[in-house]
Amino acid sequence: MKSxxxxxxxxxxxxxxxxxxxxxxxxxxxxITIGSGAKTVFEFTDPDCPFCRKAxxxxxxxxxxxxxxxxxxxRSHPRAKEKARFTLSMPDKAKAYHDVMSGRMDxxxxxxxxxxxxxxxxxxxxxxxxxxxxxxxxxxxxxxIIEGFDLKKIEDALGAKP
Numbered sequence: 001m002k003s004x005x006x007x008x009x010x011x012x013x014x015x016x017x018x019x020x021x022x023x024x025x026x027x028x029x030x031x032i033t034i035g036s037g038a039k040t041v042f043e044f045t046d047p048d049c050p051f052c053r054k055a056x057x058x059x060x061x062x063x064x065x066x067x068x069x070x071x072x073x074x075r076s077h078p079r080a081k082e083k084a085r086f087t088l089s090m091p092d093k094a095k096a097y098h099d100v101m102s103g104r105m106d107x108x109x110x111x112x113x114x115x116x117x118x119x120x121x122x123x124x125x126x127x128x129x130x131x132x133x134x135x136x137x138x139x140x141x142x143x144x145i146i147e148g149f150d151l152k153k154i155e156d157a158l159g160a161k162p
Contacts, residue, residue, distance in 0.1 A: 023042045033094075043139055064161075088113075
């Protein structure tokens, strides 16, 4: 009995320490999906995070990637939640995402959100919490967790641009 318990604990520790992550239980119907490439990226982002914006620009040039984007607005960015809810309220969420991440909405007056957009943002936040996301940007690529816009780690996980 003790050896089974210790083996279980060892597996958990190795999984955590190796930076491995499972995206198998993430409900992608709650994400903004951009792209149709063979390589999958799960992205947790903040619309006002400068590094998240750099990552968004980088991924625009990756035709080999399908991104599943979840908003994780940080408290240090006062309009981030508003922008996330606005984006998730739009019929064309991918276009709204591009507008928000490009900075086009930074000086806009208060942005409206629908009850559905607010609910979806809360569901995305719950997904992030369930996967122990604590910073942005955070990526899950091929079982690896990459915190921050670390281009070398991202390209190591995905391979070079096509």
